[in-house]
Amino acid sequence: MSSSDSKRRTGAEIMWEVLEREGVGVVFGYPGGAIMPAYDAMLKYSIRHVLVRHEQGAAHMADGYARASGKVGVALATSGPGATNLVTGIATAMLDSVPMVCVTGQVSSKLIGSDAFQETDITGVTLPITKHNYLVTRVQDIAPMMREAFYVARSGRPGPVLVDITKDAQQASMDFVWDDTPVRLPGYRPEHHARPEDVKRAAEMIDRAERPIAFCGHGVIAAGGADLLRELIEKSEIPVASTLLGLGGFPASHPLSLGMMGMHGEAWVNRAIQESDLILALGMRFDDRVTGRLETYATRARKIHCELDPAEINKNVRVDLPLVGDVAETLRALLPAVSKNARPAWLARIHELKGDSAVRDIQSLPHSGRLFAAHVMHDLWRITEGRALVVTDVGQHQMWEAQYYKHDFPRKLITSGGLGTMGFALPAGIGAKLARPEEEVWVIVGDGGFQMTAAELSTCAQEGIKVHVAVINNGYLGMVRQWQQFFYEGRYAATPMRGPDFVKLAEAHGLTGIRVTERGQIRDAVAAARASKETVVIDFRVEQEDSVYPMVPAGADLGDMIRRPSPIVETAADD
Amino acid sequence: MSKATLHTFIAYVEDLPGVLNRVTSLLRRRNYNIISLTVGRTERPGVSRMTIVLEADDDGARRIEANLYKLVNVLWVENTAEAATMVRELALVKVRADANRRGEVMRLCDVFRARVVDVGPEALVAEITGTVDKIDGLVDVLRPFGIVEMVRTGVVAMVRSAEATADRVALGTRSTPPKDVRAA
Numbered sequence: 149m150s151s152s153d154s155k156r157r158t159g160a161e162i163m164w165e166v167l168e169r170e171g172v173g174v175v176f177g178y179p180g181g182a183i184m185p186a187y188d189a190m191l192k193y194s195i196r197h198v199l200v201r202h203e204q205g206a207a208h209m210a211d212g213y214a215r216a217s218g219k220v221g222v223a224l225a226t227s228g229p230g231a232t233n234l235v236t237g238i239a240t241a242m243l244d245s246v247p248m249v250c251v252t253g254q255v256s257s258k259l260i261g262s263d264a265f266q267e268t269d270i271t272g273v274t275l276p277i278t279k280h281n282y283l284v285t286r287v288q289d290i291a292p293m294m295r296e297a298f299y300v301a302r303s304g305r306p307g308p309v310l311v312d313i314t315k316d317a318q319q320a321s322m323d324f325v326w327d328d329t330p331v332r333l334p335g336y337r338p339e340h341h342a343r344p345e346d347v348k349r350a351a352e353m354i355d356r357a358e359r360p361i362a363f364c365g366h367g368v369i370a371a372g373g374a375d376l377l378r379e380l381i382e383k384s385e386i387p388v389a390s391t392l393l394g395l396g397g398f399p400a401s402h403p404l405s406l407g408m409m410g411m412h413g414e415a416w417v418n419r420a421i422q423e424s425d426l427i428l429a430l431g432m433r434f435d436d437r438v439t440g441r442l443e444t445y446a447t448r449a450r451k452i453h454c455e456l457d458p459a460e461i462n463k464n465v466r467v468d469l470p471l472v473g474d475v476a477e478t479l480r481a482l483l484p485a486v487s488k489n490a491r492p493a494w495l496a497r498i499h500e501l502k503g504d505s506a507v508r509d510i511q512s513l514p515h516s517g518r519l520f521a522a523h524v525m526h527d528l529w530r531i532t533e534g535r536a537l538v539v540t541d542v543g544q545h546q547m548w549e550a551q552y553y554k555h556d557f558p559r560k561l562i563t564s565g566g567l568g569t570m571g572f573a574l575p576a577g578i579g580a581k582l583a584r585p586e587e588e589v590w591v592i593v594g595d596g597g598f599q600m601t602a603a604e605l606s607t608c609a610q611e612g613i614k615v616h617v618a619v620i621n622n623g624y625l626g627m628v629r630q631w632q633q634f635f636y637e638g639r640y641a642a643t644p645m646r647g648p649d650f651v652k653l654a655e656a657h658g659l660t661g662i663r664v665t666e667r668g669q670i671r672d673a674v675a676a677a678r679a680s681k682e683t684v685v686i687d688f689r690v691e692q693e694d695s696v697y698p699m700v701p702a703g704a705d706l707g708d709m710i711r712r713p714s715p716i717v718e719t720a721a722d723d
Numbered sequence: 724m725s726k727a728t729l730h731t732f733i734a735y736v737e738d739l740p741g742v743l744n745r746v747t748s749l750l751r752r753r754n755y756n757i758i759s760l761t762v763g764r765t766e767r768p769g770v771s772r773m774t775i776v777l778e779a780d781d782d783g784a785r786r787i788e789a790n791l792y793k794l795v796n797v798l799w800v801e802n803t804a805e806a807a808t809m810v811r812e813l814a815l816v817k818v819r820a821d822a823n824r825r826g827e828v829m830r831l832c833d834v835f836r837a838r839v840v841d842v843g844p845e846a847l848v849a850e851i852t853g854t855v856d857k858i859d860g861l862v863d864v865l866r867p868f869g870i871v872e873m874v875r876t877g878v879v880a881m882v883r884s885a886e887a888t889a890d891r892v893a894l895g896t897r898s899t900p901p902k903d904v905r906a907a
Binding site: 271272275276279280283300333334335336337457458459461462463466 | 736737740741744745748749752782785786789790792793794795796797798799
């Protein structure tokens with residue numbers, strides 16, 4: 149606030165002052181009737197506002213911003229449809245534990261409950277998909293409740309918080325004094341600490357184990373525990389498997405890195421899990437995509453679960469020893485307690501499990517010129533030297549990215565894991581780019597998901613935001629098509645999809661579009677995209693009916709995988 | 724997984740609009756069926772107390788407790804299975820009883836220490852306080868006479884202890900957030 153020395157503030161001004169004091173640099177939003185006072189006041193403040201094309205985009209941008217920076221992302225929307233359009237983005241952030249504050253306008257307090265124009269009970273709607281939410285009807289409550297919102301969003305297991313502020317509360321004014329005493333919430337206990345005796349026991353279990361395996365989940369990255377994890381792993385020589393959201397929490401190029409586990413994890417990873425005698429699960433929640441059938445899941449392994457949220461303990465998998473607390477703090481305690489170890493027999497066994505997998509792999513096939521999505525991922529990884537910040541959407545390309553783009557650094561892969569939200573990638577990529585402008589951001593998205601939020605290209609153009617968009621275009625809703633092929637006898641119900649000309653679509657936004665149809669064109673296209681000053685869309689026309697291998701069918705035993713056929717169809721086509 | 728049994732939770736919550744909704748929404752979302760839920764004021768201003776009865780196995784019960792704690796407005800939770808507890812419910816039972824059968828019905832009420840609080844020519848109303856089993860017992864013996872209507876409050880529970888529940892957790896001493904969180 150620069151224009152006035154008076155401490156008299158409107159609710160709208162107070163809202164912006166809280167945002168400033170919370171260190172918010174950018175807000176993603178869309179104006180409308182009930183939030184107009186806030187937008188009018190915005191002009192007096194220096195916080196950057198990014199005008200989105202749909203509020204879902206605002207929520208995903210705030211999400212991408214938060215995941216890339218570790219700070220709280222902020223989305224702003226009006227009441228009614230503006231607020232409900234945020235819902236998918238809020239649910240996405242909830243399932244992936246992303247700190248986010250959504251501020252929505254609400255009809256004036258006197259009109260609440262009257263079905264007024266653009267009135268929706270958004271605190272009711274978002275109750276099950278927020279960590280907490282607030283309906284603010286009085287100007288004096290705006291600052292305390294927004295401060296609480298930020299505190300709740302980022303503390304403990306992070307999550308989205310929604311603050312719904314009535315129009316009259318935004319308009320009313322008061323003598324405003326900033327209260328910077330710590331937020332006091334008597335019932336809120338975000339902190340937990342693993343008990344020293346349990347840490348000691350865990351260390352003994354790790355030392356005694358013959359075939360241990362560690363799981364790197366999102367919590368390792370969120371807690372900033374990647375370096376500590378590496379120290380522990382190297383000291384005790386434990387192979388590491390990652391969840392989708394844990395990729396990058398442990399370097400993929402490390403000799404003890406196994407790669408991703410679960411439904412589309414590598415076969416040897418899942419086999420190793422099934423043969424292990426100890427699982428050290430860190431900051432993950434044994435999602436059904438990770439475990440497969442619970443009855444046959446890692447039955448020989450004792451399980452140590454390091455997790456911040458006590459409600460996750462024994463939810464899906466019964467564990468022998470829970471270590472409830474911040475993962476980084478737990479790792480720090482474990483590190484001196486664990487003995488230096490070497491496990492040559494176990495590592496040799498894992499090497500044996502790898503077997504011919506690499507030979508079967510698409511990336512090892514002779515160069516035929518034809519374009520497979522795996523080629524795009526592999527070549528992108530090579531060209532960017534594994535250093536790009538990659539944001540993926542949901543579906544086949546997401547799994548291929550996870551398999552072929554090797555992430556060595558935390559916070560370099562952003563993807564919608566828990567909710568599996570199509571349309572996530574482009575807006576989340578925009579948010580990530582604004583959080584870390586120095587990064588080369590690649591948005592990797594299928595032709596289906598891209599069409600859900602492609603309007604945000606317009607946001608890129610207006611705001612001068614440069615991301616690279618790689619559309620993995622196979623003309624199908626590929627993952628569903630794959631399931632239809634495997635489990636529904638090839639009946640392709642509503643999965644063939646005709647999209648627009650993505651090159652022209654980019655051009656229509658005043659941006660550049662490039663089409664790639666052969667593997668040999670990838671390098672030049674990437675170079676052109678990198679050279680461009682603005683967002684570039686590359687339309688990769690990939691093999692239409694390729695499938696993601698290996699695959700554990702939903703609900704099947706983790707070791708029971710559908711493997712890539714060998715030799716692949718390509719040999720026939722090469723003739 | 725162990726067998727599902729009835730669990731009775733006591734929850735202290737902030738007396739704010741929407742808190743009951745948050746609690747019930749949580750239990751619905753996590754797929755637990757509420758057997759009974761009562762809510763009322765406590766000895767402390769601004770604090771309400773809930774008694775929640777639901778069916779869960781032991782792991783499920785622990786997760787309910789953990790999930791309730793995750794609600795920002797929930798101050799304190801106790802699973803009464805872990806302490807000696809008094810559990811009471813109140814019921815009003817309107818039972819068909821004309822002049823011929825009134826005496827018999829009233830005698831039965833007496834056996835169950837139920838009070839007759841209203842008598843009309845065709846029916847009377849019995850008020851009973853006690854455990855769920857005791858009320859069930861009265862209802863069973865009155866059923867042959869014809870139960871016109873019945874209302875039960877759902878149970879309230881209190882742990883047998885000299886200390887107030889709230890004191891044991893230093894309720895109302897607001898926690899100061901950790902410094903690293905504030906610095907973030």
